Amino acid sequence: MAKEIFMPKLSSTMESGTILxxxxxxxxxxxxxxxxxxxxxxxxxxxxxxxxxxxxxxKYYNVDDVVPVNTVVGYIGEKDEEVPDTPPGNxxxxxxxxxxxxxxxxxxxxxxxxxxxxxxxxxxxxxPAARRVAKEEGxxxxxxxGSGPKQRIQQQDVHEFVQNAQKTPKATPLARKWAEEQxxxxxxxxxxxxxxxxxxxxxxxxxxxTVSAEPDRIPVKGIRKVVADRMTESAAAVPHVTxxxxxxxxxxxxxxxxxxxxxxxxxGAKLSYTEIMMKAxxxxxxxxxxxxxxxxxxxxxxxxxxxxxxxxxxxxxxGLVVPVLHHAQHKGLVELVxxxxxxxxxxxxxxxxxxxxxxGTFTISNLGMYAxxxxxxxxxxxxxxxxxxxxxxxxxxxxNGSVVLRPMTTFSLSFDxxxxxxxxxxxxxxxxxxxxxxPYELLM
Amino acid sequence: xxxxxxxxxxxxxxxxxxxxxxxxxxxxxxxxxxxGIGGTCLHRGCIPSKTMLQHAEVLHQVEQxxxxxxxxxxxxxxxxxxxxxxxxxxxxxxxxxxxxxxxxKIDVIHGFGTVNDNKEVTxxxxxxxxxxxxxxxxxxxxxxxxxxxxKGLRETAHVTSDTIFEKTELPSSLLxxxxxxxxxxxxxxxxxxxxxxxxxxMQQDILAGEDKDAAALLRxxxxxxxxxxETNAVLDDVDTGTENAVxxxxxxxxxxxxxxxxxxxxxxxxxxxxxxxxxxxxVQYNDGFIQVNENMETRVPGLxxxxxxxxxxxxxxxxxxxxxxxxxxxxxxxxxxxxxxxxPRCIYTFPEIASVGMTEEEARKTGYxxxxxxxxxxxxxxxxxxxxKEGFTKIIADKKHGEILGAVLAGPHVTEMIGEAAAYIHLExxxxxxxxxxxxxxxxxxxxxxxxxxxxxxxxxx
Ligand SMILES: Cc1cc2nc3c(=O)[nH]c(=O)nc-3n(C[C@H](O)[C@H](O)[C@H](O)COP(=O)(O)OP(=O)(O)OC[C@H]3O[C@@H](n4cnc5c(N)ncnc54)[C@H](O)[C@@H]3O)c2cc1C
Numbered sequence: 001m002a003k004e005i006f007m008p009k010l011s012s013t014m015e016s017g018t019i020l021x022x023x024x025x026x027x028x029x030x031x032x033x034x035x036x037x038x039x040x041x042x043x044x045x046x047x048x049x050x051x052x053x054x055x056x057x058x059k060y061y062n063v064d065d066v067v068p069v070n071t072v073v074g075y076i077g078e079k080d081e082e083v084p085d086t087p088p089g090n091x092x093x094x095x096x097x098x099x100x101x102x103x104x105x106x107x108x109x110x111x112x113x114x115x116x117x118x119x120x121x122x123x124x125x126x127x128p129a130a131r132r133v134a135k136e137e138g139x140x141x142x143x144x145x146g147s148g149p150k151q152r153i154q155q156q157d158v159h160e161f162v163q164n165a166q167k168t169p170k171a172t173p174l175a176r177k178w179a180e181e182q183x184x185x186x187x188x189x190x191x192x193x194x195x196x197x198x199x200x201x202x203x204x205x206x207x208x209x210t211v212s213a214e215p216d217r218i219p220v221k222g223i224r225k226v227v228a229d230r231m232t233e234s235a236a237a238v239p240h241v242t243x244x245x246x247x248x249x250x251x252x253x254x255x256x257x258x259x260x261x262x263x264x265x266x267x268g269a270k271l272s273y274t275e276i277m278m279k280a281x282x283x284x285x286x287x288x289x290x291x292x293x294x295x296x297x298x299x300x301x302x303x304x305x306x307x308x309x310x311x312x313x314x315x316x317x318x319g320l321v322v323p324v325l326h327h328a329q330h331k332g333l334v335e336l337v338x339x340x341x342x343x344x345x346x347x348x349x350x351x352x353x354x355x356x357x358x359x360g361t362f363t364i365s366n367l368g369m370y371a372x373x374x375x376x377x378x379x380x381x382x383x384x385x386x387x388x389x390x391x392x393x394x395x396x397x398x399x400n401g402s403v404v405l406r407p408m409t410t411f412s413l414s415f416d417x418x419x420x421x422x423x424x425x426x427x428x429x430x431x432x433x434x435x436x437x438x439p440y441e442l443l444m
Numbered sequence: 445x446x447x448x449x450x451x452x453x454x455x456x457x458x459x460x461x462x463x464x465x466x467x468x469x470x471x472x473x474x475x476x477x478x479x480g481i482g483g484t485c486l487h488r489g490c491i492p493s494k495t496m497l498q499h500a501e502v503l504h505q506v507e508q509x510x511x512x513x514x515x516x517x518x519x520x521x522x523x524x525x526x527x528x529x530x531x532x533x534x535x536x537x538x539x540x541x542x543x544x545x546x547x548x549k550i551d552v553i554h555g556f557g558t559v560n561d562n563k564e565v566t567x568x569x570x571x572x573x574x575x576x577x578x579x580x581x582x583x584x585x586x587x588x589x590x591x592x593x594x595k596g597l598r599e600t601a602h603v604t605s606d607t608i609f610e611k612t613e614l615p616s617s618l619l620x621x622x623x624x625x626x627x628x629x630x631x632x633x634x635x636x637x638x639x640x641x642x643x644x645x646m647q648q649d650i651l652a653g654e655d656k657d658a659a660a661l662l663r664x665x666x667x668x669x670x671x672x673x674e675t676n677a678v679l680d681d682v683d684t685g686t687e688n689a690v691x692x693x694x695x696x697x698x699x700x701x702x703x704x705x706x707x708x709x710x711x712x713x714x715x716x717x718x719x720x721x722x723x724x725x726x727v728q729y730n731d732g733f734i735q736v737n738e739n740m741e742t743r744v745p746g747l748x749x750x751x752x753x754x755x756x757x758x759x760x761x762x763x764x765x766x767x768x769x770x771x772x773x774x775x776x777x778x779x780x781x782x783x784x785x786x787x788p789r790c791i792y793t794f795p796e797i798a799s800v801g802m803t804e805e806e807a808r809k810t811g812y813x814x815x816x817x818x819x820x821x822x823x824x825x826x827x828x829x830x831x832x833k834e835g836f837t838k839i840i841a842d843k844k845h846g847e848i849l850g851a852v853l854a855g856p857h858v859t860e861m862i863g864e865a866a867a868y869i870h871l872e873x874x875x876x877x878x879x880x881x882x883x884x885x886x887x888x889x890x891x892x893x894x895x896x897x898x899x900x901x902x903x904x905x906x
Contacts, residue, residue, distance in 0.1 A: 172872030177845040199872055 002077025003052050004088075005036060009069040014041045016068045023047065024056040030076055035128060037073070044154055047128035052076045060087040126153035133158040139165070171198035178203050223319035234381045239417040242376045242388075245429050247436045249392050249407040252276060255439050259333065267337045273392070274312070274366050275336045279442050280435040281387060282308045282328040285362055288428040290420050292361045294382040302384075302419055311363035311380055312340060314347040321347045322380055324360040333443075368392060374410035384419040387432075388412040411436075448474045448578040450775060451565050452768075453557040453721055456483020457490075457761040458751030459584035460541055462768030467548030469776045474576055475550055476557035476567050482538050484586050484752070485761040488606045491537060493629055495530040496609070497792050500636030504794065508831060523614040523637065530609065559583065560724040561744050580775035582748040583722060583734070584768065587715035587759070592621070595681035600690055602682070602709040605630075615639055615707030619692050621679055622713035623650035625791050628662060630710055632793045635669040642672040642704060644679050644694050651791070655804070655852040657818070657838065658797045662854070665795060665834055674702075682709060717753050730755040738784075739774035740767050748775065758787045788866045790859035795834045798862035801850030801869050804840050813843040817899040821855045825886035832856045837891035839865070839875070841899060846875035851892070861889055875899050 007017050020038040024030055035047035036056065057075040061067050075083040124141045126134070130153045134141050137158065144161045146153035169186045171179065175198045179186050182203070189206045191198035220228055256271055263271040285292040289304040296303055308329040311322040323343040328336070346352045363380040366389040377388040388411065395408040411432065415425045435442060449471035452459045459475060460482065466473040480487045499521075506519050545552055553574065555567040565576040589604035591597060603611070605626055618634050620627045623645030635641045643650065643666070650666075650673060651659040663673055676697035685691040685705055693703050717732040727742040728735040733755035740748045748771040751764030766784045773780050791797040807814045821827045821835035835855020841848050851865035868878055879896035883889050897903050 173874050173877050174845060174847050174872035177874065181845075 002057055002075040002081045002083050003054075004072040005048070005050075005074040005076060007039065007067045007069050007071045007073050008046070008048055010039075010041045010046060011043055014043070014069055016066050017041050018066050019061050019063055019073070020045060021063055022059055026056055026059055028056050030054060030056050036076075038129070044127060044148070044156075045129045047132065049128060050076060055079050055081075057081060058083045124153065125151060127155060129155040130158045133162075137162045169198055170195060172200070175200045175203055182207075223316075223321060227320050230381065231378050234378050238379050238381065240376070240379060240414050241417050241422060241425070242412050242414040243422075243426055243429050244374060244410055244412050245433050246395075246408050246410050247433050248397065249273075249409050249436065252436055252439045253392075253407055263334065263337055266334050267341075269337055269341045271333060271337055273368065274364065274389075275333060275340055276439060276442070277364060277366070277387075277389060277436070278310050278312070278325070278328060278336055278340065279331075279333055280432055280439065281362065281364060282310060282331075283442060284428055284432040284435055286329050287431060288424065290424055291385050291415065291428045293384040293419055294361065295384070295416065295419055297382070299418075305361040307361065309359045309361045311360035311383070312343060313363060313365035313380075314344050316348050316350070318350065321352065321357065322360065322363055323347050323352050323356050324358065326359060363387070364389065368409065374412050376412060377414050379414055379416055383416075385413055385415040385425065385428075388414070445564070446474070446574065446576045448472045448551075448576055450474075450580045450582065450772065451476065451559075451563075451576050451578040452582045452584060453477075453559065453565065454483060454584035454586055454718075454751070454753075455481045455541075455552070456584060456586050456751060456764060457485045458586070458764030458768045459483065459582070460545070461765040462582050462584065462750065462772045463550045464544055464548055465769045465772040466776070467550050469772070469778075471772075471776065473548070473550045474553055474565075474578070475545065476553045476555065476565060476576075478554065478556040480538060481541050481545070481552065482534075483584075485764075486534060486537055486541070490761050491534055492530050492609055493605070493626075493633065494792055495533045496526060497629065497633050497636075499526045499529070500633050501794065504636050512831065521637070524612045527609055527612060556721075558721045558724060559747065561726055561747070563744075563746055580746045580748065582740075582750060582768065582771050582775075583753060584749075584751045584764065585718040585721055585753050586764075587717050587752040589711060590714045590716045591711050592679075592713045594621075594679050596683045597621075597679070597681075597709070597711070600682045600684050600709070602690070602711050604711050608710060611708075617704075617706040617708075618642070619644065619690070619704060619706045619709045621709060621711045623647070623673065623675065624712060624714070625651065625654075627710075627712035628666065628793050629791065630712060631666055631671050632669070635666070635671045636794065640670070640706075642706070643674065644677045644692075645673070645675045646678055647675065649675055651797075654789075654791075654797070655799055655838065657836065658799070658852055658854050661795070661834060661836070662791075662793055662797060665793075669794070715752070715759070719753065722749075739780070740771040741774065746775070757784070758789060760787060760789065763787045783870065786866060786870055788862045790862065792859060795832070795855045796858045797852070797854045798858040799850065799852040800862050800866040801848070802840065803850060803852070804838075807840055807842070807849045812847075812849060814840060814849070815843050815899060816840050817895045819891045819895045819898060821888075821891065823905065824888060824891055826888050826890070827855065829886065830856055837895045839878075839892070839895040839899060841875045846900075848873070848875060848878065853892075855888060857888060861892070864889060864892060 017039040020040050022037045023035045030036060030050045032051065032053045033049050035049050038045060038047045054076045057077050059074045061073050067073055072087050125146060126141050133155050139158060139162050141153055144153050144157055145151060147157050148154045170191065171186050178200050184203060186198055189198050189202050192202050193199050256276060260271055285308045292308055293302055293304045307327050310325045310328045312325060313320060313322050325339050325343060343356065360380065360383060362383055363386045365377045365386060367375060368389050368391045370391065372390050374390040375388050377386040379386045390410040392407050392409045394405045396403045397406045413425060413429045450466040451474045452463050453476045455475050455477040463473050463475045485491060503521055506516060553567050555569040557565050557567045559565045559581050563578060563581045565581060567574045589606055614637060617640040620631055620641060620643045623643045627643060628650055631641050631643050649659050650663055666673055674696050678695045680693045680695055682690060682692045688707060689705050690709050691703060691705050692709060693701060695701050719732055719734065722734065725744055725747060727744060734742055734749040734753055735755045736742055736749050740750050740754060742749055750767035750771050752759045754767065757763055766782050769782045770780045770784055788798065788800040804814060804816050817839050819837045822833050827833060832855060838852040840850040848868050853862055875896050879900055883893040894905055
């Protein structure tokens with residue numbers, strides 16, 4: 001006698017299923033265990049397999065039809081056996097209390113009156129759809145853990161497994177051991193083997209890319225140590241503010257070249273921009289004593305210095321030193337040239353005496369010989385401010401409505417905001433700018 | 445001037461494989477050869493010697509089989525027929541290569557070729573010289589037997605691997621000068637054919653540079669086969685005695701001068717590079733061999749040297765072929781598809797010896813923390829069934845990761861079996877993987893599996 005094929009109840013909450021496809025057509029021979037149709041519930045897709053051998057006699061529903069559970073969707077029986085033209089009514093009322101809840105963990109009615117069931121193969125619990133996908137993907141079900149009831153492997157699990165497998169890069173066993181030991185991430189390594197498989201040589205190549213040779217080690221001591229400590233202290237303790245100003249150096253350049261021969265004649269050395277800047281700074285500082293200042297060690301007083309003692313940042317092989325040119329406000333360009341040249345030479349030859357490095361009230365750091373436009377100097381404590389000088393560069397500037405090229409230099413003034421405020425510092429920088437742009441006043 | 449994409453000089457396993465690879469890339473290719481297609485390997489090396497060794501092995505098995513109840517009556521053999529069979533094998537293979545060349549539309553140009561830095565190749569032919577040019581030229585000219593300057597040797601009738609099979613008469617006694625791979629293979633072959641064989645080797649041991657245990661095993665086996673092995677021995681002089689006999693004098697390891705009268709002297713004392721084709725180039729030499737980079741390119745861009753003629757590397761047929769493929773791929777601007785660094789080495793003696801990767805000594809020198817495991821052939825079911833008890837399986841691995849660094853196999857069929865060890869090294873499988881792979885039973889290869897387990901301290905049968 002022909003046996004019904006039911007829409008299986010795949011879970012306790014399933015009320016209906018959608019027919020995804022008929023794998024067999026009416027008239028097709030069906031073997032036991034062969035999938036007959038595929039159904040989708042709210043949770044999973046499952047291929048429903050025949051529990052009976054025979055022929056598919058009838059399909060009552062089409063693809064995409066939504067069919068209540070336990071409804072007869074077709075018949076399997078002897079060839080040409082008679083079956084109803086329309087589906088017989090629901091054999092069971094799905095609401096019926098008498099109907100025992102189907103085992104939530106097992107998918108289908110295993111009552112023998114049904115001609116289909118969903119069949120387990122081997123010991124691995126997996127849905128037929130999961131099995132099919134695993135087969136297609138060449139993935140081994142025994143490697144997977146199922147997320148379904150009783151750890152049943154579902155289609156989704158297979159998809160996830162395959163995706164993860166693709167995420168873990170292919171690598172030789174030895175390369176894996178290397179990577180593990182060196183804590184290297186295989187995902188960042190490009191494999192040279194077939195299909196991008198990673199070999200140990202790829203790991204060493206990747207390492208050569210990222211690992212640099214052992215650095216040379218230099219102990220932090222002497223001048224280096226002093227610089228390190230003082231800079232740290234200053235940067236940490238002093239609230240720095242830096243102001244910038246672009247200065248037109250046209251006149252200064254002209255003045256320098258006019259004075260050059262005379263200076264060489266008198267001092268045997270060249271007049272450098274630094275010395276003119278020192279002169280300008282000294283003049284400006286005299287007029288702005290709160291910049292030529294420092295905080296007392298107990299931080300209770302601000303000391304306004306009467307003398308302008310200019311510190312000059314000099315780069316030596318051993319590191320940065322700042323010799324001090326005392327009483328700069330009283331000195332003319334000739335003396336400034338002589339003294340600063342001597343100080344710089346002594347600094348480079350490591351011949352500075354202690355008193356030549358003490359008593360500074362303001363520092364100038366000139367990096368204009370490098371391709372440096374401007375920078376933020378760190379204050380040489382306990383001074384209140386420091387002047388940074390960048391390179392002189394032909395720069396287009398606006399002048400009377402047109403653009404002209406001018407030799408411009410950026411001056412930056414870092415000041416200790418505990419000692420001075422922005423406005424007076426700005427006033428100082430403005431004054432300095434004016435002195436530099438119109439430097440003849442300095443000669444007076 | 446005939447223009448080509450790639451010209452290859454020499455058609456040995458280096459040259460002809462390179463030519464086929466080039467043709468596959470659609471390159472217009474020419475091969476220049478002044479002797480038989482297939483080179484040393486096919487005509488005077490691997491194939492003739494292996495064919496004859498096969499005959500000797502079968503003869504030995506038939507003789508041995510009496511003990512297994514196989515009754516054959518008196519066993520005899522015909523040396524000239526064996527040589528004929530060898531010729532058949534050689535000519536079949538040669539016809540095969542020739543057909544492949546034709547299929548690849550490769551021009552085979554007969555004659556002695558030379559090349560210059562402009563990569564112009566001149567081929568000397570009877571009537572006139574032919575000039576060819578290609579942006580890439582590969583020299584694969586191989587080597588020739590070296591006859592050392594021993595008093596009387598060069599003047600006296602002697603044979604080398606080039607000429608050994610020219611005589612159709614089997615000598616009754618043979619002195620082999622040099623106990624390297626070629627020397628010991630011939631020793632096995634002729635001893636198997638009941639020739640009275642003496643090996644005179646200058647070095648402390650036969651098979652210098654190979655695994656010490658394997659060399660010792662082979663020596664023992666040779667002596668059992670009736671071969672006299674004189675190591676630390678110096679051939680002093682040779683002269684023609686009575687008809688068909690040569691008198692050889694050598695000083696043995698104890699300083700005693702011995703005189704031996706033999707039918708033939710076979711010189712297997714190394715080979716010299718055929719480098720005259722490169723005289724007009726500015727390539728660099730090392731002891732006559734040509735220096736090349738990892739792509740087999742010489743210092744002349746576009747001029748490659750592969751195979752036995754190249755400096756460094758193993759002087760083996762499959763190494764030559766691999767280098768040929770590399771050179772062609774480089775010349776075509778392709779990524780090399782073949783690793784030329786891992787070359788299995790096979791010695792077709794009785795028993796066979798095969799090795800791959802590093803020897804124990806090399807591994808130690810390289811700085812690995814080496815652990816070696818040796819499993820003797822005795823006790824292996826298949827070996828017993830075959831009546832073969834000589835041999836061992838040695839596996840050399842680094843303790844840190846179980847990285848397999850090398851393997852040495854001795855025994856029957858190991859030249860076929862070495863591939864498994866090579867595959868492990870090539871694919872960077874470690875000793876754990878080897879131990880976890882099931883091996884079929886009964887096979888000789890079970891010993892490799894056993895060695896892996898022993899190495900891990902979980903021996904099954906030992
Ligand atoms: C007795 C013996 C047994 C061996 N057994 C084995 C074995 O079992 N397994 C193994 O791997 N290796 C074996 N070898 C080694 C193997 O034969 C060589 O490694 C291999 O032949 C090298 O190949 P090749 O292409 O570099 O050169 P060859 O095979 O030497 O070929 C070079 C060719 O170039 C030709 N030639 C040279 N100069 C010119 C020129 N100027 N113009 C034109 N043509 C030229 C030569 O005539 C020759 O045909 C054996 C060698 C010998 C001698």
